[in-house]
Amino acid sequence: MVSDEVFWIEQDWSDFGDNMPTALKIAGKKDKGVGQYVLLVIPPLIDLVNDIWEAAKDSKIIDFQSFKQRAKVVPA
Structure with missing residues (x-):
């Protein structure tokens, strides 16, 4: 939806x-x-990755340092 x-x-x-x-x-x-x-408009993958990093950094639930250590790719 x-x-x-x-x-x-x-x-x-x-x-x-x-x-x-x-x-x-x-x-x-x-x-x-x-x-x-x-027509489907799919954003570039890097935009999605960066959005996830921003959401993790701003989250009050996610331990960002742990997230950062476990991530296989660092933000662009």
């Missing part, structure tokens, strides 16, 4: 390098575009 919209996403990601997964809008608050295929 994204912004009060529900999408069905093709689960076979085996050929992700050659083909983008398909997403079909199946429900929405205003019922506009239901049944339409939509």
